[in-house]
Amino acid sequence: MSAPGAASGDASLNLVQLRAMIDRGRTEDALKKLDVLAAEKPVQAGVYRVRGLALYSLNDFTDADVALTSALKQDPHDEESAQLRGLTLFRMGRPADAIPLLESTSSWTTQTKIDPNYVLALCYIDTNQYDKARAAFATQYGFAADSAAAYLLAARMLLRRDGLPVAQQFAARALELDPQLPLAHLLLGEVALAGEHLDTAIAEFEKERSRNPLDGSIYDRLGDAYSRSGDYTKAQQSLQRALLLEPNSTGPYILLGKVLLKRQDPASALMYLERAEKMDSSNYITHSLLGQAYRSLGRTGDASRETEISHKIQAANEPKLETLH
Structure with a gap:
């Protein structure tokens, strides 16, 4: 026994x-x-x-x-x-009910797979408790809750969840606390760009560019903002600068292809879009723009193929609740 x-x-x-x-x-x-x-x-x-x-x-x-x-x-x-x-x-979809549990167990255990502070912060965002969200994100990253870094981090996370007004307030507060904080103007520009405030976005990106002139992502964002405002010459110039600094990023290639299509130059657009497709064949936007370029060049068969690929990729990537486990 x-x-x-x-x-x-x-x-x-x-x-x-x-x-x-x-x-x-x-x-x-x-x-x-x-x-x-x-x-x-x-x-x-x-x-x-x-x-x-x-x-x-x-x-x-x-x-x-x-x-x-x-x-x-x-x-x-x-x-x-x-x-x-x-x-x-x-x-x-019950963040309010999740909060007490996560507040009581915000430290890591041997079996923790997702930082509980991150999920707790998302719950606070979803229940409009933005200062508590900032504190939770700060704990996750080891920042003081009222520091410039904590405000900027929370602003970044809020931007991802479309919380534009609070993201703008937090990024502005970060700059008040530390006027030399890297990437703060970039984030303010991204918030403005998301809200289609193009003049403000361009001004903020230019401020960041003057402080951080070798960051390719700044030129990429500038190119996007200029393109949306209809200034395709400045958009092309900014995106070509981005390419030189970030040659392995598909974003500038795609945006440059889009800009060149707007400038009625499908042959040049095709060169950049084909490069983007070779780097990442799973982006439906690339295939959609390739379809437009091929169609403008009279290559209807290639255009139909790329448009069909674009539709298939888009259908396969319909928004789904992300698995955090």
């Missing part, structure tokens, strides 16, 4: 093996074994937690939430289950 300690050890070892199966992509096989373990009475410690992880990995967030809630009832101090349930609730 096995000793109780040996049985407990065997159960723990089994859960370690099941977790390893999940990490290796054999989640459904692991879940079948976990379902058997979850049906036992009493349920072994850790079974609900690993079952919740398996369900989360399969994007079954509703059942994952049930399993993780059971895990926390079994052990209220289970930090991994609390973090994972917070992440699950965020993925379910």
Whole structure:
């Protein structure tokens, strides 16, 4: 007859093996074994937690939430289950419910895969708690919450989530705290560009260019802003400068192709767009512009092919909820 300690050890070892199966992509096989373990009475410690992880990995967030809630009832101090349930609730579109869990477990554990401070900051953004979001991002990066760097970082993250007014306020505050802060004018320009305030965007990009003249991304943004404003000569000049500084980036090649099409120069546009396609064949915009260039040159067969490729890539990349696990 096995000793109780040996049985407990065997159960723990089994859960370690099941977790390893999940990490290796054999989640459904692991879940079948976990379902058997979850049906036992009493349920072994850790079974609900690993079952919740398996369900989360399969994007079954509703059942994952049930399993993780059971895990926390079994052990209220289970930090991994609390973090994972917070992440699950965020993925379910319930950021307000996720916040208390993530606030209580914002430190890393041995099993942490996604920085809880990052998800907590996103939850704060989604509930319009922008100062708390700034503090959470600052903690993630090791900045003081009220520092210029923290304001600029939060502004960058807010821009990604289309929070333009607050992003502008935070980037401006960063400059007030540190007028020489690198990339602050670039970010202010990107916020203005996203809001189609083209004159402001150009002015901010020029300020950044004077401070950081060898950053190719600045010329890329300038080219985009000039192109949108209809100044294709300055756009072309800026984008060619970007190419020299960032020869391995597809962005300037694509934008330059677009500008040259606007300037009725499809032959030159084709040269840059074909280069962009060789560097990255999965960008639907490149194929769409290639289709336009070929059509302008009378190459209708090539134009149809590129347009079809563009549509297929775009259809395959319809917006989906990103997997953070």
